[in-house]
Amino acid sequence: MEAFVAGSDDAFNAIFDRYAARLHAMLRRSLPTDEDARDLLQQTFLHLHRARHDFKPGARLRPWLYTIALNLKREYFRKRKRRPETPLDFDRHREPSVEPDVGRGGYEHAEAVRQAVAALPDSMRTVIELHWFEELPFSEIAETLDLGLSAVKVRAHRGYKKLRDLLAALEGNL
C-alpha cells in the first residue's frame, strides 16, 4: 500500500487486477449497459487514486473501493432520476444464445435471480449484494455503509427472507 500511496504504477495495477472484475460485475448487475458499468468502474479507480494520500497504514482498502462504487452508483441513478433497478429494463437486447457457456435454462435461472435481487428494497439490496455476492463480512459492510453492525444484520436477515420468497415466486413463473 505504501507503493500505491507513493503513486506506483505497479501497485495501482495490482490493485486494479485484484478488484476490477468483481466491482465491474457488481456494477453491471445494477446498471443498464456494460458501457455505464465500465464508466463507473473507471471513475471508481480514479477516485481511489486521487484519495491515496487519505489512506492510513493498516486500513482496509476493500471498504474504500466498495464505498466509492456505491456512492458513484447512487449519483448515477440520482442524475437519471431512476429507481436503482428496474428489472424489465435489463437484457432486453440480450438473447440467451449469446451465452453458450450458460445455456438457456441457466440463463433464465440467472435472470430470475437478478430480478429477485433487483426487486428487494434499496436498504436490503445493498447489504445482500455485499454479503451474498461479494462475500464481505458484516463488519466491513457496516464500515462501507456507515451503519451499525446490528443494523446491517437486521437488514441482511430481512433481505434473505424476502429474497427467498421472491426467488420462489419468480422461478415458479418460469
Next chain:
Amino acid sequence: MTPDRNDDIEAGLQQAAHDPALEAARDALRAREQSRRDDDALAELRASMNQARHAEASTVIGRARALSTPTRALVALIVIFVAVSAVAAVTPRPDLAMYPLVRLAMIGAAMTAVIASAVRLATWPMHRPKPRRLWPWILVGGVIAPLLLAVLPEAHTGHVASLGGRGAALIPAAARCYAFGTALALPVLLVIRLFDRGAHASWWRAGLAAIAAGMAGDLALQMHCPITSIPHLLLGHASVVVALLGVYALAHWLWTRRQSAS
C-alpha cells in the same frame, strides 16, 4: 434489540449461509457473470486509466485534488481566513469603536463554525459514506444563519456611517455590498471546487461549497460595512449567501440535466 430477537436474526443468517437454494441461485448468476467477463476490455480499461492518472498528475488541478482531505479542507479555510482578514485589515468598518465587540465576536464565531462545517462537507471524500445525518443541517443552517443574523436588533446607531443605506439609499447601498461580498465569495467558491475530487454530480457538495463561499463573503461584509439597518443587512449581506446558493444550484442542476441528456 432483545436477546430473543437477536437470536432469531443470528439463526436466520446462519440458515441463509447454508441454504442450498440460495447457493444455487448465486452460483447461477455468478456463472453467467463469469461467462461475460471480458479480460481484454478490463486490460484496455486499465491502460486508459494509467494514461488518465499520469495526465492528471501533471496538472495543478490534479495535484490539488490528490492532496489529503484534511489538507484540502485546511487550505480552503486558510484562503477564506486570509481573504476575510485582508478585508478587516485594509477596509475595516469605521464604527468598530461603537460596535459591541462581544456581539461581533459571537457573530464571527457562529459564521466561522458554519463555514468550517460547510468546507469540511464540501471536500468530503468519495471513499467515505455520505454523511447523511449532517449535511442537511449544515445546508439549511447555512441559509438560515445569515438571515437570522441580519434580523437581530440593530447593533447601534451611534455612528453616522451606520445610518446610511436607508430609505432611497437602501437599494444602491445594498447593491454595492452585495457586489463586494459576491466578489470575495466567487474566488473562494472556485478554490473549494478546485479541491473537489471530481464528484461534480454531487449536488449537496456543490451546495455546501456555495454556502461556505457565500458565508465567507457575508463575514467579510461584517468586518467591512458599518450599516446596521436590518433591511440593508438582509438585502446586501445575507443575500450574498442565498443568491450564490440559488444561482449555483440552478447552474448545477442545468449542468447535470445536460449531462444526463447526453
